[in-house]
Amino acid sequence: MSSEQKPVTTRSSYQKTIYDSRQPPPLGTVDVDKAERIAREKLRDRQDAYMYVFGSAGTASTHDHNRREFDKWKIIPRMLRNVTSRKLETTLFGVKYPSPLLLAPIGVQGIVHSDGEEASAAAASNVGVPYIMSTASTRSIELVARANGSGPRWYQLYWPVSNDITLSILSRVKKAGFSALVVTLDTMLLGWRPHDIDTAYLPFFHGVGAQVGLTDPVYMAHKGLKPYSEDDKPAWPYVPNHLDELIRNGDKDAQERSMLGNGWISETTPGVFKTWDDLPFLRQHWNGPLVLKGIMCRQDAELAIDNGVDGIVVSNHGGRQVDGSISSLYALHQIMQSPKVKEAQASGKLTILFDSGIRTGSDIIKAVALGAQGVLYGRPYIYALAIGGQIGVESQLRAILADLDITLGLVGYKDLDEIRGKADEILVKD
Numbered sequence: 001m002s003s004e005q006k007p008v009t010t011r012s013s014y015q016k017t018i019y020d021s022r023q024p025p026p027l028g029t030v031d032v033d034k035a036e037r038i039a040r041e042k043l044r045d046r047q048d049a050y051m052y053v054f055g056s057a058g059t060a061s062t063h064d065h066n067r068r069e070f071d072k073w074k075i076i077p078r079m080l081r082n083v084t085s086r087k088l089e090t091t092l093f094g095v096k097y098p099s100p101l102l103l104a105p106i107g108v109q110g111i112v113h114s115d116g117e118e119a120s121a122a123a124a125s126n127v128g129v130p131y132i133m134s135t136a137s138t139r140s141i142e143l144v145a146r147a148n149g150s151g152p153r154w155y156q157l158y159w160p161v162s163n164d165i166t167l168s169i170l171s172r173v174k175k176a177g178f179s180a181l182v183v184t185l186d187t188m189l190l191g192w193r194p195h196d197i198d199t200a201y202l203p204f205f206h207g208v209g210a211q212v213g214l215t216d217p218v219y220m221a222h223k224g225l226k227p228y229s230e231d232d233k234p235a236w237p238y239v240p241n242h243l244d245e246l247i248r249n250g251d252k253d254a255q256e257r258s259m260l261g262n263g264w265i266s267e268t269t270p271g272v273f274k275t276w277d278d279l280p281f282l283r284q285h286w287n288g289p290l291v292l293k294g295i296m297c298r299q300d301a302e303l304a305i306d307n308g309v310d311g312i313v314v315s316n317h318g319g320r321q322v323d324g325s326i327s328s329l330y331a332l333h334q335i336m337q338s339p340k341v342k343e344a345q346a347s348g349k350l351t352i353l354f355d356s357g358i359r360t361g362s363d364i365i366k367a368v369a370l371g372a373q374g375v376l377y378g379r380p381y382i383y384a385l386a387i388g389g390q391i392g393v394e395s396q397l398r399a400i401l402a403d404l405d406i407t408l409g410l411v412g413y414k415d416l417d418e419i420r421g422k423a424d425e426i427l428v429k430d
Protein backbone atom coordinates (compact mmCIF):
# COMPACT_ATOMS: atom_id res chain seq x y z
CA MET A 1 0.00 0.00 0.00
CA SER A 2 1.37 3.45 -0.84
CA SER A 3 2.13 5.78 2.02
CA GLU A 4 0.02 8.52 0.38
CA GLN A 5 -3.65 7.60 0.24
CA LYS A 6 -6.26 8.87 -2.25
CA PRO A 7 -7.35 12.45 -1.53
CA VAL A 8 -10.88 13.13 -0.41
CA THR A 9 -12.28 15.02 -3.38
CA THR A 10 -15.43 15.93 -1.57
CA ARG A 11 -14.85 18.18 1.39
CA SER A 12 -16.48 21.60 1.40
CA SER A 13 -16.88 21.54 -2.40
CA TYR A 14 -19.43 18.80 -1.85
CA GLN A 15 -21.75 21.37 -0.26
CA LYS A 16 -21.34 23.78 -3.20
CA THR A 17 -22.11 21.00 -5.68
CA ILE A 18 -25.32 20.21 -3.82
CA TYR A 19 -26.57 23.83 -3.90
CA ASP A 20 -25.36 24.51 -7.47
CA SER A 21 -26.96 21.44 -8.95
CA ARG A 22 -30.09 21.75 -6.83
CA GLN A 23 -29.58 18.05 -6.09
CA PRO A 24 -29.81 17.08 -2.42
CA PRO A 25 -27.37 14.30 -1.49
CA PRO A 26 -28.79 10.92 -2.46
CA LEU A 27 -28.97 9.90 1.19
CA GLY A 28 -26.59 11.26 3.75
CA THR A 29 -26.49 14.51 5.64
CA VAL A 30 -25.27 14.39 9.18
CA ASP A 31 -28.75 14.28 10.64
CA VAL A 32 -28.31 10.87 12.21
CA ASP A 33 -31.72 10.90 13.90
CA LYS A 34 -33.26 11.18 10.46
CA ALA A 35 -31.05 8.42 9.05
CA GLU A 36 -32.07 6.25 12.01
CA ARG A 37 -35.75 6.82 11.27
CA ILE A 38 -35.39 6.10 7.56
CA ALA A 39 -33.33 2.96 8.22
CA ARG A 40 -35.94 1.78 10.70
CA GLU A 41 -38.67 2.28 8.11
CA LYS A 42 -36.61 0.58 5.39
CA LEU A 43 -36.09 -2.42 7.69
CA ARG A 44 -39.74 -2.43 8.84
CA ASP A 45 -40.05 -6.15 8.05
CA ARG A 46 -36.84 -6.86 9.96
CA GLN A 47 -37.09 -4.76 13.11
CA ASP A 48 -34.89 -7.26 14.90
CA ALA A 49 -32.02 -6.41 12.49
CA TYR A 50 -32.62 -2.68 12.99
CA MET A 51 -32.62 -3.12 16.77
CA TYR A 52 -29.40 -5.12 16.62
CA VAL A 53 -27.70 -2.00 15.24
CA PHE A 54 -29.58 0.65 17.21
CA GLY A 55 -29.56 -1.08 20.59
CA SER A 56 -27.14 -0.87 23.50
CA ALA A 57 -26.46 -2.75 26.72
CA GLY A 58 -28.99 -2.61 29.58
CA THR A 59 -30.88 0.68 29.76
CA ALA A 60 -28.71 2.26 27.02
CA SER A 61 -27.40 4.75 29.59
CA THR A 62 -23.81 4.47 28.33
CA HIS A 63 -24.88 5.35 24.82
CA ASP A 64 -26.76 8.36 26.22
CA HIS A 65 -23.67 9.39 28.23
CA ASN A 66 -21.58 9.17 25.04
CA ARG A 67 -23.77 11.74 23.31
CA ARG A 68 -24.35 13.93 26.37
CA GLU A 69 -20.62 14.36 26.94
CA PHE A 70 -20.25 15.72 23.41
CA ASP A 71 -22.99 18.24 24.18
CA LYS A 72 -21.18 19.44 27.32
CA TRP A 73 -18.05 20.44 25.38
CA LYS A 74 -18.48 23.53 23.18
CA ILE A 75 -16.21 25.02 20.53
CA ILE A 76 -15.01 28.65 20.73
CA PRO A 77 -14.98 30.11 17.19
CA ARG A 78 -12.11 32.45 16.20
CA MET A 79 -12.41 35.15 13.49
CA LEU A 80 -10.29 37.06 10.95
CA ARG A 81 -7.79 34.27 10.40
CA ASN A 82 -6.58 33.09 7.04
CA VAL A 83 -8.16 29.66 6.86
CA THR A 84 -9.18 29.81 3.21
CA SER A 85 -7.07 26.80 2.41
CA ARG A 86 -7.58 23.90 4.78
CA LYS A 87 -6.35 20.32 5.15
CA LEU A 88 -7.82 17.37 6.99
CA GLU A 89 -4.81 15.16 6.32
CA THR A 90 -3.82 12.88 9.16
CA THR A 91 -0.83 10.58 9.55
CA LEU A 92 -1.39 7.33 11.44
CA PHE A 93 1.41 4.79 11.83
CA GLY A 94 3.48 6.56 9.18
CA VAL A 95 0.72 6.55 6.55
CA LYS A 96 -0.82 9.82 5.43
CA TYR A 97 -4.62 9.57 5.14
CA PRO A 98 -6.85 12.27 3.63
CA SER A 99 -8.83 12.71 6.85
CA PRO A 100 -8.87 11.54 10.50
CA LEU A 101 -11.96 9.40 9.84
CA LEU A 102 -11.97 5.59 9.81
CA LEU A 103 -14.90 3.21 9.49
CA ALA A 104 -15.41 1.45 12.82
CA PRO A 105 -15.36 -2.33 12.74
CA ILE A 106 -19.00 -3.35 12.60
CA GLY A 107 -20.01 -6.97 12.35
CA VAL A 108 -22.93 -8.72 10.67
CA GLN A 109 -23.60 -6.00 8.08
CA GLY A 110 -25.32 -8.58 5.88
CA ILE A 111 -28.42 -8.32 8.12
CA VAL A 112 -29.17 -4.78 6.92
CA HIS A 113 -28.22 -4.91 3.22
CA SER A 114 -27.73 -7.61 0.61
CA ASP A 115 -24.22 -6.34 -0.23
CA GLY A 116 -23.13 -6.32 3.42
CA GLU A 117 -19.49 -5.45 4.15
CA GLU A 118 -18.59 -5.41 0.45
CA ALA A 119 -20.63 -2.22 0.01
CA SER A 120 -19.04 -0.44 2.99
CA ALA A 121 -15.51 -1.52 2.05
CA ALA A 122 -16.01 -0.26 -1.51
CA ALA A 123 -17.51 3.04 -0.32
CA ALA A 124 -14.64 3.59 2.12
CA SER A 125 -12.14 3.00 -0.67
CA ASN A 126 -13.85 5.53 -2.95
CA VAL A 127 -13.70 8.20 -0.27
CA GLY A 128 -10.16 7.32 0.93
CA VAL A 129 -11.31 6.37 4.43
CA PRO A 130 -9.66 3.29 6.00
CA TYR A 131 -12.05 0.38 6.37
CA ILE A 132 -11.66 -1.62 9.58
CA MET A 133 -13.04 -5.07 8.90
CA SER A 134 -14.74 -6.91 11.78
CA THR A 135 -14.06 -10.53 12.71
CA ALA A 136 -17.86 -10.85 12.87
CA SER A 137 -18.33 -10.06 9.17
CA THR A 138 -20.76 -11.76 6.82
CA ARG A 139 -18.04 -11.78 4.15
CA SER A 140 -14.63 -13.47 4.05
CA ILE A 141 -11.39 -11.58 4.64
CA GLU A 142 -10.49 -12.10 0.98
CA LEU A 143 -13.84 -10.87 -0.36
CA VAL A 144 -13.73 -7.69 1.74
CA ALA A 145 -10.17 -7.05 0.56
CA ARG A 146 -11.32 -7.43 -3.05
CA ALA A 147 -14.23 -5.02 -2.54
CA ASN A 148 -11.89 -2.53 -0.87
CA GLY A 149 -9.44 -2.75 -3.81
CA SER A 150 -6.58 -0.31 -3.46
CA GLY A 151 -8.23 1.36 -0.44
CA PRO A 152 -6.57 1.37 2.98
CA ARG A 153 -7.80 -1.39 5.26
CA TRP A 154 -7.21 -2.55 8.82
CA TYR A 155 -8.47 -5.72 10.50
CA GLN A 156 -10.30 -5.97 13.84
CA LEU A 157 -9.65 -9.15 15.78
CA TYR A 158 -12.03 -10.82 18.16
CA TRP A 159 -9.22 -12.84 19.62
CA PRO A 160 -9.93 -16.59 19.20
CA VAL A 161 -9.40 -18.98 22.09
CA SER A 162 -7.34 -21.31 19.89
CA ASN A 163 -3.90 -20.00 18.99
CA ASP A 164 -3.72 -21.96 15.73
CA ILE A 165 -6.92 -20.25 14.54
CA THR A 166 -5.55 -16.83 15.53
CA LEU A 167 -2.38 -17.52 13.54
CA SER A 168 -4.37 -18.62 10.51
CA ILE A 169 -6.44 -15.42 10.60
CA LEU A 170 -3.35 -13.25 11.01
CA SER A 171 -1.71 -14.85 8.01
CA ARG A 172 -4.83 -14.40 5.84
CA VAL A 173 -5.17 -10.79 6.96
CA LYS A 174 -1.59 -10.05 6.10
CA LYS A 175 -1.83 -11.72 2.71
CA ALA A 176 -5.01 -9.79 1.93
CA GLY A 177 -3.27 -6.43 2.49
CA PHE A 178 -4.68 -5.31 5.86
CA SER A 179 -2.05 -3.02 7.35
CA ALA A 180 -2.99 -2.67 11.04
CA LEU A 181 -4.45 -5.06 13.61
CA VAL A 182 -7.11 -3.72 15.99
CA VAL A 183 -7.73 -6.09 18.90
CA THR A 184 -11.07 -5.54 20.61
CA LEU A 185 -10.77 -6.10 24.36
CA ASP A 186 -14.27 -5.31 25.59
CA THR A 187 -16.19 -8.20 24.04
CA MET A 188 -14.68 -11.38 25.41
CA LEU A 189 -18.25 -11.95 26.53
CA LEU A 190 -21.30 -10.47 24.81
CA GLY A 191 -23.00 -7.64 26.73
CA TRP A 192 -26.54 -7.94 28.16
CA ARG A 193 -28.63 -6.49 25.34
CA PRO A 194 -32.34 -6.52 26.19
CA HIS A 195 -33.42 -5.50 22.67
CA ASP A 196 -31.85 -8.67 21.19
CA ILE A 197 -32.74 -10.89 24.13
CA ASP A 198 -36.40 -9.88 23.79
CA THR A 199 -36.47 -11.45 20.34
CA ALA A 200 -33.74 -14.06 20.99
CA TYR A 201 -31.96 -12.51 18.00
CA LEU A 202 -28.31 -13.40 17.47
CA PRO A 203 -27.45 -14.09 13.80
CA PHE A 204 -24.24 -15.99 14.69
CA PHE A 205 -26.34 -18.93 15.85
CA HIS A 206 -27.35 -19.40 12.21
CA GLY A 207 -23.78 -18.94 11.02
CA VAL A 208 -24.47 -15.33 9.93
CA GLY A 209 -21.51 -13.13 10.95
CA ALA A 210 -19.21 -16.15 11.08
CA GLN A 211 -17.85 -15.93 7.53
CA VAL A 212 -14.25 -15.41 8.67
CA GLY A 213 -14.52 -18.77 10.46
CA LEU A 214 -16.45 -20.59 7.76
CA THR A 215 -13.73 -19.73 5.24
CA ASP A 216 -10.81 -20.45 7.56
CA PRO A 217 -8.92 -23.69 6.89
CA VAL A 218 -7.79 -24.14 10.49
CA TYR A 219 -11.15 -23.39 12.12
CA MET A 220 -12.89 -25.69 9.65
CA ALA A 221 -10.28 -28.44 10.23
CA HIS A 222 -11.19 -28.25 13.95
CA LYS A 223 -14.70 -29.19 12.82
CA GLY A 224 -13.50 -31.91 10.45
CA LEU A 225 -14.58 -29.90 7.39
CA LYS A 226 -13.09 -28.13 4.39
CA PRO A 227 -13.30 -24.30 4.34
CA TYR A 228 -16.16 -22.70 2.42
CA SER A 229 -15.28 -20.76 -0.73
CA GLU A 230 -14.06 -17.22 -0.02
CA ASP A 231 -17.00 -16.01 -2.15
CA ASP A 232 -19.59 -17.77 0.02
CA LYS A 233 -22.09 -15.46 1.74
CA PRO A 234 -25.21 -15.97 3.83
CA ALA A 235 -28.60 -15.84 2.11
CA TRP A 236 -30.31 -12.44 1.98
CA PRO A 237 -32.48 -11.47 3.74
CA TYR A 238 -31.60 -13.08 7.04
CA VAL A 239 -34.89 -14.44 8.39
CA PRO A 240 -34.26 -16.34 11.64
CA ASN A 241 -37.63 -18.14 11.69
CA HIS A 242 -37.12 -19.43 8.18
CA LEU A 243 -33.70 -20.84 9.08
CA ASP A 244 -35.12 -22.40 12.26
CA GLU A 245 -37.69 -24.15 10.11
CA LEU A 246 -35.04 -25.41 7.67
CA ILE A 247 -33.02 -26.75 10.59
CA ARG A 248 -36.07 -28.49 12.05
CA ASN A 249 -36.82 -30.03 8.67
CA GLY A 250 -33.33 -31.50 8.46
CA ASP A 251 -31.77 -29.11 5.91
CA LYS A 252 -28.10 -30.11 6.00
CA ASP A 253 -26.69 -26.74 4.89
CA ALA A 254 -28.69 -24.77 7.48
CA GLN A 255 -27.77 -27.28 10.19
CA GLU A 256 -24.08 -27.15 9.35
CA ARG A 257 -23.97 -23.33 9.26
CA SER A 258 -25.72 -23.19 12.61
CA MET A 259 -23.25 -25.63 14.16
CA LEU A 260 -20.32 -23.65 12.72
CA GLY A 261 -21.75 -20.30 13.87
CA ASN A 262 -22.13 -21.67 17.39
CA GLY A 263 -18.54 -22.83 17.34
CA TRP A 264 -17.37 -19.46 16.03
CA ILE A 265 -19.04 -17.66 18.94
CA SER A 266 -17.29 -20.03 21.33
CA GLU A 267 -13.97 -19.13 19.71
CA THR A 268 -14.36 -15.37 19.43
CA THR A 269 -16.65 -14.16 22.24
CA PRO A 270 -16.11 -17.14 24.47
CA GLY A 271 -16.44 -15.78 28.00
CA VAL A 272 -12.79 -16.77 28.42
CA PHE A 273 -10.85 -13.62 29.24
CA LYS A 274 -7.39 -12.95 27.84
CA THR A 275 -5.02 -10.89 29.98
CA TRP A 276 -2.04 -8.59 29.46
CA ASP A 277 0.14 -11.71 29.75
CA ASP A 278 -1.33 -13.02 26.49
CA LEU A 279 -0.38 -9.94 24.46
CA PRO A 280 3.21 -10.98 23.61
CA PHE A 281 1.72 -13.78 21.50
CA LEU A 282 0.07 -11.25 19.20
CA ARG A 283 3.10 -8.96 19.25
CA GLN A 284 5.26 -11.89 18.23
CA HIS A 285 3.04 -12.90 15.31
CA TRP A 286 1.93 -9.52 13.95
CA ASN A 287 4.63 -7.20 12.70
CA GLY A 288 2.39 -4.27 11.68
CA PRO A 289 0.80 -1.71 14.00
CA LEU A 290 -0.99 -3.34 16.93
CA VAL A 291 -3.92 -1.36 18.34
CA LEU A 292 -6.04 -2.14 21.43
CA LYS A 293 -9.72 -1.17 21.14
CA GLY A 294 -11.81 -0.63 24.26
CA ILE A 295 -9.34 1.19 26.52
CA MET A 296 -11.38 3.36 28.91
CA CYS A 297 -9.01 4.53 31.65
CA ARG A 298 -5.64 6.05 32.24
CA GLN A 299 -4.19 2.98 33.99
CA ASP A 300 -4.98 0.72 31.04
CA ALA A 301 -3.62 3.29 28.57
CA GLU A 302 -0.37 3.31 30.54
CA LEU A 303 -0.33 -0.51 30.61
CA ALA A 304 -0.76 -0.47 26.84
CA ILE A 305 2.41 1.62 26.60
CA ASP A 306 4.26 -0.72 28.97
CA ASN A 307 3.19 -3.67 26.85
CA GLY A 308 4.60 -2.16 23.68
CA VAL A 309 1.41 -1.74 21.65
CA ASP A 310 1.35 0.95 18.97
CA GLY A 311 -2.07 2.42 19.51
CA ILE A 312 -5.32 2.43 21.46
CA VAL A 313 -8.93 3.12 20.57
CA VAL A 314 -10.66 4.84 23.46
CA SER A 315 -14.08 3.22 23.07
CA ASN A 316 -16.97 1.75 25.01
CA HIS A 317 -18.27 -0.09 21.94
CA GLY A 318 -21.03 2.48 21.47
CA GLY A 319 -22.46 1.54 24.88
CA ARG A 320 -23.26 -1.98 23.68
CA GLN A 321 -21.24 -3.83 26.31
CA VAL A 322 -21.51 -2.12 29.72
CA ASP A 323 -24.57 -0.23 30.95
CA GLY A 324 -23.91 2.66 33.35
CA SER A 325 -20.37 3.26 32.17
CA ILE A 326 -18.51 6.53 31.78
CA SER A 327 -18.71 8.02 28.31
CA SER A 328 -15.92 7.45 25.87
CA LEU A 329 -15.21 11.19 25.49
CA TYR A 330 -14.86 11.55 29.27
CA ALA A 331 -12.46 8.60 29.23
CA LEU A 332 -10.41 10.27 26.49
CA HIS A 333 -10.13 13.43 28.57
CA GLN A 334 -9.03 11.46 31.62
CA ILE A 335 -6.49 9.41 29.66
CA MET A 336 -4.98 12.57 28.19
CA GLN A 337 -4.29 13.86 31.73
CA SER A 338 -1.57 11.21 32.03
CA PRO A 339 1.90 12.69 31.40
CA LYS A 340 3.07 9.22 30.37
CA VAL A 341 0.37 8.96 27.68
CA LYS A 342 1.00 12.49 26.44
CA GLU A 343 4.70 11.83 26.18
CA ALA A 344 4.16 8.52 24.35
CA GLN A 345 1.83 10.26 21.92
CA ALA A 346 4.22 13.16 21.35
CA SER A 347 7.15 10.83 20.67
CA GLY A 348 5.09 8.77 18.21
CA LYS A 349 5.19 5.69 20.42
CA LEU A 350 1.42 5.60 21.02
CA THR A 351 -1.33 6.58 18.58
CA ILE A 352 -4.63 7.54 20.17
CA LEU A 353 -7.88 6.87 18.36
CA PHE A 354 -11.42 7.40 19.58
CA ASP A 355 -14.96 6.17 19.02
CA SER A 356 -18.45 6.01 20.51
CA GLY A 357 -20.72 8.91 19.74
CA ILE A 358 -19.14 10.53 16.65
CA ARG A 359 -22.00 11.96 14.58
CA THR A 360 -20.88 15.31 13.09
CA GLY A 361 -17.87 17.32 11.98
CA SER A 362 -17.91 19.30 15.23
CA ASP A 363 -17.80 16.02 17.19
CA ILE A 364 -14.58 15.18 15.37
CA ILE A 365 -13.13 18.61 16.19
CA LYS A 366 -13.97 18.08 19.88
CA ALA A 367 -12.41 14.60 19.98
CA VAL A 368 -9.27 15.83 18.22
CA ALA A 369 -9.01 18.84 20.54
CA LEU A 370 -9.24 16.43 23.47
CA GLY A 371 -6.28 14.48 22.04
CA ALA A 372 -7.52 11.95 19.46
CA GLN A 373 -5.48 11.51 16.30
CA GLY A 374 -8.20 9.63 14.45
CA VAL A 375 -11.86 8.82 15.03
CA LEU A 376 -13.96 5.79 14.15
CA TYR A 377 -17.40 6.33 12.67
CA GLY A 378 -19.93 3.68 13.71
CA ARG A 379 -23.73 3.34 13.62
CA PRO A 380 -24.40 6.23 11.18
CA TYR A 381 -22.72 4.43 8.30
CA ILE A 382 -24.71 1.28 9.01
CA TYR A 383 -27.97 3.26 8.79
CA ALA A 384 -26.68 4.65 5.49
CA LEU A 385 -25.85 1.12 4.34
CA ALA A 386 -29.35 -0.08 5.22
CA ILE A 387 -30.88 2.82 3.32
CA GLY A 388 -28.76 2.89 0.20
CA GLY A 389 -25.97 0.30 0.12
CA GLN A 390 -22.61 1.51 -1.17
CA ILE A 391 -24.02 4.82 -2.46
CA GLY A 392 -25.60 5.43 0.92
CA VAL A 393 -22.34 4.91 2.79
CA GLU A 394 -20.39 7.08 0.34
CA SER A 395 -22.92 9.84 0.66
CA GLN A 396 -22.80 9.70 4.45
CA LEU A 397 -18.99 9.81 4.45
CA ARG A 398 -18.85 12.75 2.04
CA ALA A 399 -21.34 14.59 4.23
CA ILE A 400 -19.46 14.22 7.51
CA LEU A 401 -16.16 15.13 5.84
CA ALA A 402 -17.69 18.22 4.22
CA ASP A 403 -19.20 19.16 7.58
CA LEU A 404 -15.80 18.72 9.26
CA ASP A 405 -13.97 20.82 6.68
CA ILE A 406 -16.54 23.61 6.76
CA THR A 407 -16.77 23.68 10.56
CA LEU A 408 -12.98 23.68 10.92
CA GLY A 409 -12.77 26.79 8.74
CA LEU A 410 -15.67 28.53 10.43
CA VAL A 411 -14.09 28.14 13.86
CA GLY A 412 -10.79 29.52 12.56
CA TYR A 413 -8.38 26.60 12.02
CA LYS A 414 -6.69 25.42 8.85
CA ASP A 415 -5.68 21.91 9.81
CA LEU A 416 -6.01 19.34 12.54
CA ASP A 417 -2.47 19.88 13.86
CA GLU A 418 -3.65 23.31 15.03
CA ILE A 419 -6.31 21.81 17.28
CA ARG A 420 -4.98 18.41 18.35
CA GLY A 421 -4.72 18.22 22.14
CA LYS A 422 -5.54 21.95 22.50
CA ALA A 423 -8.87 21.58 24.28
CA ASP A 424 -7.81 24.26 26.79
CA GLU A 425 -7.76 26.91 24.04
CA ILE A 426 -10.47 25.66 21.74
CA LEU A 427 -13.20 24.21 23.94
CA VAL A 428 -15.16 25.06 27.05
CA LYS A 429 -17.12 22.63 29.15
CA ASP A 430 -20.30 23.38 31.03
Ligand SMILES: Cc1cc2nc3c(=O)[nH]c(=O)nc-3n(C[C@H](O)[C@H](O)[C@H](O)COP(=O)(O)O)c2cc1C
Residues within 6 Å of the ligand: 052, 053, 054, 104, 105, 106, 107, 108, 134, 135, 136, 156, 184, 293, 315, 316, 317, 318, 319, 320, 355, 356, 357, 358, 376, 377, 378, 379, 380, 382
Ligand atom coordinates in the same frame (compact mmCIF):
# COMPACT_ATOMS: atom_id res chain seq x y z
C1 LIG B 1 -24.18 -3.28 14.99
C2 LIG B 1 -22.83 -3.08 15.58
C3 LIG B 1 -21.87 -4.08 15.47
C4 LIG B 1 -20.59 -3.89 15.97
N1 LIG B 1 -19.65 -4.86 15.77
C5 LIG B 1 -18.39 -4.67 16.23
C6 LIG B 1 -17.39 -5.63 15.95
O1 LIG B 1 -17.63 -6.63 15.29
N2 LIG B 1 -16.15 -5.40 16.45
C7 LIG B 1 -15.85 -4.28 17.18
O2 LIG B 1 -14.71 -4.12 17.62
N3 LIG B 1 -16.79 -3.35 17.43
C8 LIG B 1 -18.04 -3.52 16.95
N4 LIG B 1 -18.97 -2.55 17.17
C9 LIG B 1 -18.59 -1.30 17.87
C10 LIG B 1 -18.05 -0.25 16.89
O3 LIG B 1 -16.80 -0.62 16.37
C11 LIG B 1 -17.90 1.11 17.57
O4 LIG B 1 -17.09 0.96 18.72
C12 LIG B 1 -19.25 1.71 17.97
O5 LIG B 1 -20.18 1.54 16.93
C13 LIG B 1 -19.11 3.19 18.29
O6 LIG B 1 -20.31 3.72 18.79
P1 LIG B 1 -21.29 4.61 17.88
O7 LIG B 1 -21.66 3.77 16.71
O8 LIG B 1 -22.47 4.89 18.76
O9 LIG B 1 -20.53 5.85 17.49
C14 LIG B 1 -20.27 -2.70 16.66
C15 LIG B 1 -21.22 -1.69 16.77
C16 LIG B 1 -22.49 -1.86 16.23
C17 LIG B 1 -23.48 -0.72 16.32
